[in-house]
Amino acid sequence: MSIGNSPEDERPFEDVSEEFRPSIGRALQQARIAAGLTVDDVSSATRVRIAIVHAIEADNFAPCGGDVYARGHIRTLAKAVHLDPDPLLAQYEAEEGGRPAPTPAAPLFEAERIRPERRGPNWTAAMVAAIVAVIGFVGFTAFRGGDSGSSAKTQVAEGTTPTSSKPASPTPKSSKPAEQKPQPSDSAIAAAPQDKVTVQVSAANGRSWINAKDHNGRTLFDGLLKKGESKTFQDSAKINLILGDAGAIQLYVNGKKIEDQFQPGAVERLTYTKGDPQVG
Incomplete structure (x- = not known):
């Protein structure tokens, strides 16, 4: 024991730093203000809706639509305000829960094997x-x-x-x-057998988190779709989709292009079945 020091002075330093560590939302807000940016500036640069930016800065992650999208938004906002996202993601996992279980490999391969079945005549x-x-x-x-x-x-x-x-x-x-050579059309791009439901998801306008499940609730894909990439899913009855940024996505369902005007940054939950495309 050092002379002249009280027991309180000998407490570990990390306990004090942990107590005064800012929350994720507070850290993002302080970095944004320090960078001289408004919420509108950050929303325009990241395509994350203003309401979601406000919610995250208030440490409310419910509007993100799940842990996967919350992590994506935290990473995107941190980069926009010149902040290292890794410590914030580690803090989120410690406070909100661990990483999600990895997507099984078999459904991914099944989704990829669908493609050769939809090729037109050679x-x-x-x-x-x-x-x-x-x-x-x-x-x-x-x-x-x-x-x-x-x-x-x-x-x-x-x-x-x-x-x-x-x-x-x-x-x-x-x-x-x-x-007999057919003229190219939108429906030819996503041609599919009539006895199944086939959904093609293309990141035409930007990247987006995608989650796809079959009628049994089995996950077909859960991850980030980069701009220009596409995924195709097929099931005998139903495909359930969650789009993290629906405005960046173009859909073809059962050989037909979906013309819904999704807003940039909007999280959409969709269900498609055999026959005419219908939004669930």
């Missing part, structure tokens, strides 16, 4: 097959017809109509794929 392979058929038929005719077959082969190679009646038959075969 017109390139069809055209190659037609050309091979034409060449084979011309070769067979040349072998059987001598000079007349050679003349027909030359005419086909130059793009003219053959004089004999037999070689003329391959012409419709080679032109058939070109006549």
